[in-house]
Each structure stands twice: as structure tokens, then as C-alpha cells.
Amino acid sequence: MEIMVERCAGIDVHQKTVVVCVRCPGSGRRARGSEVRTFDATTPGLLSLHEWLSQQEVTQVAMESTGVYWRPVHNVLEGTFEVLLVNARHVKQVPGRKTDVRDCEWLAQLLEHGLLRGSFVPPEPIRDLRELTRFRKVLIRERGHHVNRLAKTLETANIKLSSVATDIMGKSGRAMLDAIIQGQSDPAVLAELAQGLLKKKREALRPALTGRVRAHHVFLIREHLRVIDDIALRVAEFDAHIAECMQPFADAAALIRTTTGVGDRTAEVVVAEIGVDMSRFPSPGHLASWARLCPGNNESGGKRKSGAIGKGQNWLKAALVEAAWAATRKRGSYYGAFFRRLKARRGPKRALVAVAHALLRAIWHVLTRSTQHRDLGADYFDQIDRERLRRHHIKRLTQLGFAVSIQDAAAS
16 A cells, blocks of 8 residues: 555553554665654653654654543644544454554554544643533532432431422522521421422422421531532632633634524533534534434445444533523424424434534534524424425315315415
8 A cells, every 4th residue: 555654653552651663664675664662651751752753753643542541642742743543443453463562553554554534632722621611510410419419318307398399409499408407397487488489389388398307417408508519619610710711712602602502501512522613524414423413324234223323422412412402492493393393203312312413513504604593493394395284284184074275365
């Protein structure tokens, strides 16, 4: 095969060491020569690797995306060499020939022939933003876990607040929990603390708040609330720091927020996960495939097998599914009509993923064209083929035993 890269290197990355194979023009009768060395994965060792690759006049480097161990190597080599981070599934070694030396040699050979395709590695500001948004999501999930533990504690104390109130950590629920901590046990008094729409449920609150609260339960409730408040404070600090980091991407985030169902946090997650430069994704289909939000492609012998979406990119996927729920509930929205259209024959879960897929494609167009999102409207599908829709409804009414006479509204 033709040599596409004259001087290149393949790196097999591990936690403590990296094994490197450099491929370059050979001497004498050898057309190509290779040299393999092992370096420590510490910063001094990686700097020695950087110096050796520079001496060998290497231009491109390839390595597998092994957990988080590739990141220190990428940090040292980025900017000096063209670093390709490749999917391990795409460069599997021949079975029975698995060693560290073989792995790095195989990567180098594939790279020199131009057979490797690098994964998407965003620039450093986007990577920093990605770590912040993901950590914030972890904190939000942890807060949810503690709220669930608090609900279990209330159940052990015979307090059935969660059976009446949708959110036990709302204003009403929090006021009742604070009163319980302070020693209030009268259900009538606790029920009077209800606010907003929960005031209408006071009759149901009284028996629900009649419990057997002991000092043990008071201690647990107080500690759960302290942990929840502390996590909420941490989340607020992350929100403020993320808002500062989003300043360079404010214009792109503003365009993303014009998409139906997308709020501030979702826009921040989208920017953190895919960046703002869509030239990395040639088409919206490429972006949807990278995000694992497109149907699987598995066909053999003329039979269509599982079409489930692939695993991966759960951070972006989760944010877009949440935005899809909001988009389907907006009155007069195209995405609501799209959801109901698919839900009838494919089920709500698949329909929701399809809406998330449509949102991601719309975001690609918004960022590529630098234009605001335009919702197609709830009647979009009705306008595609009005004549076909008319025939369908006439046929259904006739089947139900009605005599149908159609008259144009404009003529009447």
C-alpha cells in the first residue's frame, strides 16, 4: 500500500508506561525502519517522549482512547505533533498476536498508510467546560439520590408526604420538614404550612403528616437536609463558574437557546460536548451518529436486525432527551406533532429519542448557518400532502357509517 505519512508514531498507552513505535524511512536495503521504546507515563517521562519524537522528526502520532490515560500524553504532545486519538474497536490487533510492542507497531503501520480516523477531541476551553458541566450533572444526580433517601426516612417515620406532594423539597415540603425538625408533630399545624396549589390538598395532608417521628428520625432528616443544601450550594457555584467560562461562546449559546425546548443548562451542555465549530461534522447525520442518537444500521441476508441506538455520549444524550420532553410539551410545536406521530406506532421512548435526534440536527444547522431556529409548527405534517390526508379522513368517516360531503371553506 502507498505510504501516506513518512514519519509517524504509534503509542500503546497504559497507566504507568507508554510503548512507542516510530516508523521512518529505512537505511540500506530496508525501505522502512521502525524503533520501539518504552517511557514512563509521568510528566518527565512524557517530556522525554516528546524530545525523542522531535529528534525523529515525527509529524503524526496515533494512540488508542484508553480510559483517561491518554489525556496526559495528549496534553504533552498537543500543539507540536498532529495527534490522532482512535477508537480501540477500529484498530483491533489480529487475535493471538497481542503484546504492547505489537499494538504500537500496528498503530504505526495503520497510520503511515492513512488508514486511521481520529476521534473528535475538542480544544482545551471546550474540554474544560465539558469537565465542569459533567461534574455539575454528577452533583445534581447526587442531590436527587439524597432526596430519595430523605423520602425513605420519612416513610420509616410513617410520614407519607411524598404521596400527596409532588416535590417534598418544594417550598411547602421544606417548610413542613423544618417544622418537624423543630419538634412540631401536630398534623393540622403542619398541613397549614402548605403553599400554592398544595393548599387545596390540606385535607389529604393531615393524615399523611400523622406519623411516629422519633429523635432518631429527626436527626436523619436534619442531616439529609444539610447534605442537600450543601450540594445545592456547590451546584450554584458551578453555575456561576460555568457562566464565566461560557462568555467566549455566548453568541453560539444564544443561537442554541432559540431551539425549541432548549434552556440555559442544555445549551451549556451542548457547547461543552460538541463545541461551536461544526466543520468537524460534515453533516447533521454525522453529528447524530457521533452522539449515538441515530438508529443502528445492522442488516444481513436481507433481514433488518436490531435498530437500537448505540452506547456512548450519555452526557449529551441525556441533556437532549430532557430538552425533547420540553419541546414535545410546547403548544403549537413541530416537535410535539412529531412526537405524537411516532408515539402511536413506535412507542413513547423511541419517539422521544427521535425528537432528541431532530433537535440535534436542528442545532447543527443553527450553528453552521449562524441563524436562529425556526419551528416548523404543529401543522407541518398536515401541509405536506393535504389531498392524501383528506382522502384518509373521508375513508375513515365512511367506514364509521357517515355520509361525507366536502365543501371548500373559502368558497362557502
